Amino acid sequence: MNWSALVRPGFVLAAISLMAVGDASAQEASGKPNFLIIVTDDQGYADLRAYKHHAKDVKTPNMDRLASRGVLFTDAYASAPVCSPSRAGWVTGRHQVRWDPKSSFNCGLSKDDSHVAEIMKKNGYRTARFGKNDYGGSSLHRHNVREYPLNHGFDEFLGCSAHGHDFFLLSKDIQKRTPDPKGHSAVVGPLMHNRGVKEFKDGYLTEIFTDATIDFLKRHRKESFFVTLSYNSVHHLIHQSPERYLDKYGVKEISNYDPNKDGSYAKWFQQYIRLGKITAEEMRRYYLANLNCLDDNIGRVLDSLNEVKLADNTVIIFFSDNGGAPTTGASNLPLAGAKFSLWEGGIRVPFILSRPGDPHADETWNQPVSTLDVLPTCLEAAGIRLPQALDGRPIAKSDESRDLFWRWGKEGYAVRSGDWKLLHNGTVSGRKPTAGIINRKNLTKGARLFNLKQDPGESRDLAKKHPEMTQRLRKLYADWSEEVAGGKQRAN
């Protein structure tokens, strides 16, 4: 398949329909590519080996394998620095502040915009989501809300709707015995499964989501499919990995939560999401163990695509929903900041676009792209007409011209235009961060201007040196704010 013409939908369809049909399944003959979207959780910018800037101690051979068959992006951004709004953005291709102007943890899905799964389903795709769903508080644990996958275009779902889930405790019994099984952002007990729930007496979430995905690929190999595989790895509780991974990284197993001696789950959970019981150095090892297991499981999915002979007709897009978190042991170096903030470390994420036969395979692109581009990129590759007024756009080479915007926290906002970034009221984590996180405590107040090309770590505020640029970016943000609030339309 020749993807060089991907910037033009008509050419894509022509290219796909001309491809050689080796293992002539009905699905391949239909000429539609399949889609597999792999979302990781809180993965650090330096925690992908394929990057030149990778952390020295990180190994991700399977993510690297994906990068080598696709394009790796150094300047890819999530639309928010935390899980829920970032996810609401990518699945609609619309910036989530359009329906959640205060930009909160609880944005939900837009009532007026189609979810990517709805569009895919309407166009004949078999759809499934495995893993973390998470559009914020008011939709958690409920089957009867628009935010539940089966109510917005997915045929199948196995996963959780919360920010996190215990990686091991997945039984009905533990749910019954825990005083607050849903009392925290992380939960214990069965997974949500289609219109009911499903318990697992043994098993590990990363492997369960992988197994479910592989099973789906095998069952639907003769149809066109759109699958999102949203791991909750490498989110807290980061210390929870299968023993063989802990052994490999030289850290000890910590006993699972036990309601008979640990009190509430929330209280137990809180002990492990900050440094204290676990040192910073140990936390990094736990993180690497968890990431290693994640990488192995991504490898299993890639192998299964080869096994069912669909690798040559499946577009894979891989990214993290936000930057590395301050206390999981993630590394965002050389960027500053972390999850929960609009410093680069909170919003710039690992991102791979892997298209079969892409002539740009194994290239690294430095142009700014957004997770809001995932939906339009998929639709264009499928030959589906794009909805009006998307904030994302199909990813194409040398598209340098766009401006990107973020809003978060008290009067917090950021704008990127070319190499310049304006950051207003950047915050830092109140918790002591691990070694891969730089906090710029002295630069948090007011408007700070950075040149990301010269200073990716946002250490030198140039606002006073370049007042005209500061003003230009302020104006861009003001215009954007007006537009997303329903005011004048602006060309994307």
Ligand SMILES: [Ca+2]
């Ligand atoms: Ca996240």
